[in-house]
Amino acid sequence: MDEFRDAIAKITIEGTNVRGTGFLVAPDLVATALHVVADRGTEPPTFFPGTIHLEFRGHKTAAEVIPNKWNLDADCVLLRCFDPGPLAAYPAIPLRELNHSDDLFKTRGYPDAQPIDGMTWAGKVRDHAARLTNFYAMRRSAYEPVLQLFCEEAGAGTGAPPKGLSGAPIIVGSAAIGLMRFALMQDGRAVAATLYGCSARDIVALDPEKLSLRLPLAPTVLLTPEQMARLARFLITAFASNLNGLRRTVRFSLGVEAERSVTRAKDVDEFVSTLLPTLAQQGPGMISVLLRGSIAAHPADQDLCAFAKQVSPYALQPLNDDRDVQEKHDRELETKIERALIDLNRIRQTRDLHHIMASYRPDFEKTRQQIVVLAKYKELHNCLHELQKRLNQIANNVTRLKSGDNVRPYLREDANFLRNLARTARNQTVNLPAAEDEQDWIAELGACAEDMKAASLAVSVIDENVLLVPDRLTHLLPKASHINRELVDRAKNVGLNNFAETMRLVEQQLGATMAENSLNRLREGTLSVGRLRSRLAGLVSEHDEWQSLNTDLEYTKSQKKIQPQARFSSWPQFRAKLIGLCEAFPQEEWSIELKAMMKPWMADDPPPEPQLPTNIWKLNEDFDAFYKQCVERFIEVDHELNELCKKVASFETPLYSLLNE
Known part of the structure; x- marks a missing residue:
């Protein structure tokens, strides 16, 4: 749902109290419910006077109803934006036909409960082919198919008023299956939490030349109902009353979006019963990754291990901090x-x-572009990493130059190295968003190369600039942190789910005619995409957690206190986050070592500051070792994420070929 927020707009009409919701279905077209902009009680509908205003996140524009692009019975209409230019960067929401019931959905709009910032609601499709009777001045007309929905928020407590949600997209997976149009109402509340939606097919029928309808995606049977019930029981037993521990496992295995998909669970039972159907609907690979993360957190749980051996041996592969072991797992997925x-x-x-x-072309092209940008930041990160490895040699050559040694051949080699590095970095800025942020350090890298080259040609006079090159290059290294943040942000947004959906659709449509070995590779690829996207999302979440801890650790450098607890702005908060990470991976060496190091410091408040020099020395030594171990683990997670991004970037070539026939 998060990837579509920018495509959803609040709709108001000047001079009226009208408020509704609409969403982009093309760069300049917005779909909404007809009754948001017109009185449907008349035939033809009577459109409300006044300018229609659309308020997207970050952009406002007026709009108009496109003549004859509306359906009275289906209650849908297309609007044309007057100022669509900035919307070109916004993701239009794809439309998909739904041919079965019981899928989970999400929607986002501007109901009375939150008309300013909007809110996200969720529920289940009760009937994908329901009937709804329209009442007009002179007649009534039954219309089908419409979507009958059960909405959790509309049924919670006394029920959240749905007015203002009309026209909001009904999202299932990576597409909208329709838009909100009607609620069974009594006293301003939805009756039985029941809402109705216009189908995506009716929206596409308004302008079939500009809009396309994705084929329905058949549900994937990953586990039998009996197996799902057993897994739920095993997870509930493993995590007992530790809801926070289960949330951490989901976050570090599947990513923060998977964790947030269950927002209001009050205990482990409710969390599990909501999470498993959500993961099953997202396709192959997700549940096996959850199982793998759960076994990593509870390695001695025989029920989970036996279940994994039966249904998903992949889950028994260890989440090992050994680089070679993890690299082998990731390479197999790639x-x-x-x-x-x-x-x-x-x-x-x-x-x-x-x-x-x-x-899928727009989605695939967007994913391809995201991968290209990811690869560019990965290469920029590599440039600074290579510079860091070479810096001592450069500094040594400059020192020898200052001492009068003949190092001109070595300076020439260093100059060529820096020039090639600057050229490589400069090439990455072509079509790179925010390329201007990288220009200064790349220019300085090139300037250092020129100074080194000039020094390699000089006969006797040493230019002062070349003596400063090591310090100038050292000052460029912190840029790696900024580039790493960009790399992580790009990794968060790489949309791999359309890979899996496409493969599932190909299997549906072409599986019967494909060679058996090709069909098996397709199925393995679908499963691997699910696992890789989960691995990437989980690793990004783990990286974010370590990034936060690293920020807290950097704060301790400026503190004069000796007791470890006294060095942090909030020791209890830092301790809770670090222990949470350790408990998610209890068998890892870094986890075992860090928990042992922290054991003397478990109290919330620090003891009195030591006075004896030997005690001060001992605490400083212990904290330095703890600090180093934390930083080394963060560097290791950062390395894993960089390597995984490299593997994702390798898909750009076959994807480009697939998009260009």
């Missing part, structure tokens, strides 16, 4: 995805695949 993409490329001219790709 290889399976690449094989599936290669097979898709081989059949890309097939009519059904061509149709599927056409409906």
Whole structure:
């Protein structure tokens, strides 16, 4: 849902009390419920006077109803934006047909409960092909299919008033299956938490030349109902009353969005019963990653291990802090995805695949562009890393130059190295968002190369500039932190879910005609995409947690206190976050060592400051070792994330080929 926030607008009409919701379905088109902008009781509808205003996050524009682009019975209409320019960067929400009930949905709009900032509601599709009778001045007309929905927020307590939510997108997975149109109302509240929606097919029918409808995505049967019930029981037993521990496991295994998909659970039972259907709906790979993370947190749980051995041996692969072990796991996922993409490329001219790709083209192109930007930041990060590795050698050559040694050949080598590094970095800024943020340090890198080159050609006079090169280069290294933040932010937003959906659709449409080995590679690729996107999202969440802890650790450098607890702005908060990470990975060496180091410091408040020099020395030594261990783990997580981003970037070539027939 988060990726679509920018595409959702609040709708108001000048001179009226009208408020509704709409969403982008094309760069200049917004879909909404017809009754938001017109009186549907008349035939034809009577459109409200006054200018229609759309308020997106970060952009406002007026709009108009497009003549004849409305459906009275379906209660939908298309609006054309007067100022669509900035909206080109906003994601239009794809439309998908739904051919089954019971899917979970989310929607976001501007109901009376939150008309200023908007809010997200959730629920379940009770009936994908319901009937709803429209009442007009002179007749009544039954219309089908419409979406009958059960909404949690509309049924919570006395029920949140849905007025203002009309026109909001009904999101299932990566597409809208329709828009909100009607609620069974009594005293301003929804009766039985029941809402109705206009189908995506009716929206597309308003302008089939500009809008396309994705094929329905069949539900994937990952586990039988009996297996789902057993897994739920095992998870509830493993985590007992530790809801925070379960949330951490979900966050570090599947990412923060998966954790936030269950917002109001009051205990482990409710969290598990809500989470499992959500993950199952997202397709293959998600539940096996949850199981793997749960076993990592509870390695001695025989029920979880036996269940994993039966249904998903992948979950028994250890979340090991050994680089080679984790690299092998990730490389296997990468290889399976690449094989599936290669097979898709081989059949890309097939009519059904061509149709599927056409409906996903904007999403795939966006993902490809995200991967390209991710690769650019990864290369910029590598440039500064290579500079850091070479810096001591450069500094040594400059020192020898100052001492009168003949180091001109070495200076020439250093100059060539720096010039090539600057050229590589400069090439990454082409079509890079916020490229201006990188220009200064790259220019300084190039200037240092020129000074080194000049020094390598000088016969006797030493230019003062070349003596300052080591310090100038040292001052560039902190730029790596900024680039790393950009890299992490880009990794958060890489949309890999359309990979998995496309592969699932190809299997649905073409599976019966595919060679068995190609079909198996496709299924393995689908499963691997689910696991890789979960691994990436979970690692980003773990990286964010370590980044926060690292900020707290940096704060301790400026403190004069000796007791470890006294060095932090909030020791209890730092301790809780670090212990949470350790408990999510209790068998890892870093986890065991950090918990042992922290054991003497578990009290919320620090003891009195030591007075004896030997005690002061001992506490400083212990804290330095603790600090180093924390930083080393953060660096290791950072390395893992960088390597995983590198693997994601490798998909750009086959993806580009798939998009360009």
